[in-house]
Amino acid sequence: MELLNFVQDYFKKEGNQVAINYNILQKFRPDGYGGVAIGLRRHIRFTRIHFPTYNDIIVIKTTNLRRNYVFASIYFPPSVTYDDFKSEVERLFGFLDKFDNVVLCGDFNARNQAWGDHVTSRKGKELELLALEAGFSCVNNGKETFKRNNDSQGSVLDLSFVSSGIATKWDVLEGYFGGSHHFPVTLEVDFGAVRTSKFLHKSKLMKELSKLELEPNFTKIEEVMTEEVKAATKDLRTNWSPKYWWNNELTVAYRRQLATVKKSRKYPSYHNLEEARKEVDNWKQMVLKAKADSFNSKIEEVNGNGNVREAWRFLNNVRKRNCEVLSAWDHDKDMEYLRYLKVQVPADNYQITYNDDGLNNNEHIVFDFDHFEKILNNKKKGSAGGQDKITYEMLRALPEISKRALLTAMYDAFIDNSIKDSWRIVKIVPIPKPNKDLTDLTNICFCKMHKSNDKGLS
Numbered sequence: 001m002e003l004l005n006f007v008q009d010y011f012k013k014e015g016n017q018v019a020i021n022y023n024i025l026q027k028f029r030p031d032g033y034g035g036v037a038i039g040l041r042r043h044i045r046f047t048r049i050h051f052p053t054y055n056d057i058i059v060i061k062t063t064n065l066r067r068n069y070v071f072a073s074i075y076f077p078p079s080v081t082y083d084d085f086k087s088e089v090e091r092l093f094g095f096l097d098k099f100d101n102v103v104l105c106g107d108f109n110a111r112n113q114a115w116g117d118h119v120t121s122r123k124g125k126e127l128e129l130l131a132l133e134a135g136f137s138c139v140n141n142g143k144e145t146f147k148r149n150n151d152s153q154g155s156v157l158d159l160s161f162v163s164s165g166i167a168t169k170w171d172v173l174e175g176y177f178g179g180s181h182h183f184p185v186t187l188e189v190d191f192g193a194v195r196t197s198k199f200l201h202k203s204k205l206m207k208e209l210s211k212l213e214l215e216p217n218f219t220k221i222e223e224v225m226t227e228e229v230k231a232a233t234k235d236l237r238t239n240w241s242p243k244y245w246w247n248n249e250l251t252v253a254y255r256r257q258l259a260t261v262k263k264s265r266k267y268p269s270y271h272n273l274e275e276a277r278k279e280v281d282n283w284k285q286m287v288l289k290a291k292a293d294s295f296n297s298k299i300e301e302v303n304g305n306g307n308v309r310e311a312w313r314f315l316n317n318v319r320k321r322n323c324e325v326l327s328a329w330d331h332d333k334d335m336e337y338l339r340y341l342k343v344q345v346p347a348d349n350y351q352i353t354y355n356d357d358g359l360n361n362n363e364h365i366v367f368d369f370d371h372f373e374k375i376l377n378n379k380k381k382g383s384a385g386g387q388d389k390i391t392y393e394m395l396r397a398l399p400e401i402s403k404r405a406l407l408t409a410m411y412d413a414f415i416d417n418s419i420k421d422s423w424r425i426v427k428i429v430p431i432p433k434p435n436k437d438l439t440d441l442t443n444i445c446f447c448k449m450h451k452s453n454d455k456g457l458s
Contacts, residue, residue, distance in 0.1 A: 004039035005073050005105045027058050036073040036106065051095055055080075055088055061099070067190065070099045074106030076123075085110070085123050086130070093134035102163040103189065104136065107182065109157055116142030117156040127159075136161040139187070143172040146182050160187050198233055202244075205232035209397040216408035218420070225390050245294035250286055257283040367411040369404060376403075 004022060021042055028035035036056045040046055045064040051057055056075040062068045072092070076085060096102050111117040112124030115138050131138065138161055144154030162168055169188040208228050214221050257279040264276040379392040398406070413419060436443035 005037075005071070025058060025060060027056060036075050038071060038073050051092070053088065053092075057088075057092065059096070067101060069101045069103055069189065070096065072096065072102070072104045072106075074104060074108065076107065076109050078109045080109075082122055082126070086126050089127060089130050093130055093136065096163075097134060100163065101166060102136070103166065103187070104159075104161040105185070105187065106159070107157050108159050110159070111155055111157070114138070115140040115156050115159060116144070118153065131161055135164055137164070139168045139170045141170055144183070145172055145185060148181050158182055158185050160185065162189075198235065200229070201232045201234065205229065205394070206397040208232065209394055210399055212398060212402050214398070214402040214405040216405040216412065218409045218413060221406060221409060222388055222390070225394065226388060229389055229394075245290045247290065250283075250290060253279075253283045253286050367407050367414075369407055372403070372407050 022039035023042055023044075023046075024037055024039045025046075025048060026035065026037035036058050038058055038060055040060075040062070044062055046060045046062045049059040049061055049070065051059045051072075058073045059070065061070045074092075076088075080088075092104075096104070108123070108127060110123035110127045111119050111121040112128055113120050114124075114128050117124070128138075138159055140156060140159055143156075145156050145158035147154035160168075160170055166189055169186075171186050173184040173186060175183070205228060208231070209225070212224065212228070214224060257276070260272070260276040260279040264272040376392060376396050383392050385391040385394075395403070395406070431445040433443045433445065
């Protein structure tokens with residue numbers, strides 16, 4: 001099972017080891033009764049979505065799946081009044097309406113013959129109507145989910161709702177679990193594969209780029225550099241991402257200290273304990289040294305570069321100063337803003353003409369290598385790459401012979417007017433200023449994105 005959903009205070013019992021290898025998010029009432037908990041496998045990343053409520057409700061969203069889901073765990077005690085139940089359910093459905101792929105599971109204590117119960121309560125009828133209005137469907141198959149003993153008549157209190165477009169398989173397992181009178185419920189949805197994170201080993205990439213000998217051909221230059229970027233990019237299948245100061249020696253030391261600690265716990269002799277202590281101390285000293293060396297090299301780089309912007313960026317990162325976001329973009333205005341942008345687009349019959357005449361007559365035009373070097377050095381170090389993922393920092397890492405080949409390719413393209421169609425496309429990303437009138441274009445920053453080779457040509 002990839003996800004566990006618990007209602008009522010099962011996790012508060014000491015010694016409970018039911019959720020090994022799960023990350024648990026829980027919420028309990030201060031009186032010790034009720035409560036909800038969601039457990040996700042450790043390889044699934046998630047974030048908690050804040051839903052302001054005094055009731056037992058938790059909402060989370062997965063973040064690293066091919067198809068991410070929003071899960072809500074709910075518990076309404078039988079003592080909740082009809083008005084409070086209706087108000088809270090209506091508010092919850094309205095809150096979840098802005099998300100896709102939503103799954104709600106929990107003990108609603110709302111009975112209805114529509115999902116297989118023997119009677120229909122007032123809360124159950126209201127829940128059915130609210131779910132239909134919000135576009136959620138109940139996936140219960142009619143089986144009982146609660147029974148006090150073998151002689152009593154069961155009921156359907158544990159319900160599962162999904163938004164449109166989710167294929168599910170719902171069932172009830174026979175037998176009680178953990179002393180509860182509720183039967184375990186299984187709900188299968190298509191999680192898809194875990195989306196792997198990408199890590200670019202920049203030091204390895206820069207080292208390989210410094211050895212390249214490129215030809216003055218834009219197509220081959222782009223192919224070779226793309227292959228080098230691909231070779232230096234690794235898939236991270238865990239939540240762990242290596243720090244910029246990490247190296248292979250630290251990996252070896254880390255694994256060695258883990259092995260010695262495991263050995264000392266299994267065979268707690270004096271020799272094993274002492275060996276584990278030494279390896280752990282050595283590991284800690286290596287980490288401190290790697291951090292110090294990285295910090296000192298960065299200081300030397302900043303002092304040698306003389307770029308004030310880069311220097312302050314580094315200092316702010318060291319001081320851990322975070323930029324406070326005064327206001328976030330309201331996603332409810334997405335469609336309104338999209339319609340506003342479409343007004344700025346020319347009509348379909350608008351034609352863009354290009355001058356295909358070469359510039360061979362202008363033989364006095366010279367692409368100076370020193371000027372090209374100066375342009376590259378003045379560009380921001382953290383500048384993002386375009387669609388080809390090639391940055392200015394990568395171009396600066398090339399040896400002189402490859403830079404001259406790149407400059408020659410730029411010159412030939414400019415003189416012969418052999419500009420690729422992809423270079424003519426510029427993506428505009430609008431970034432709204434906080435707390436400003438967005439109908440005024442002066443309150444919107446437009447960021448243009450195109451390839452670094454094209455930017456170098458301009």
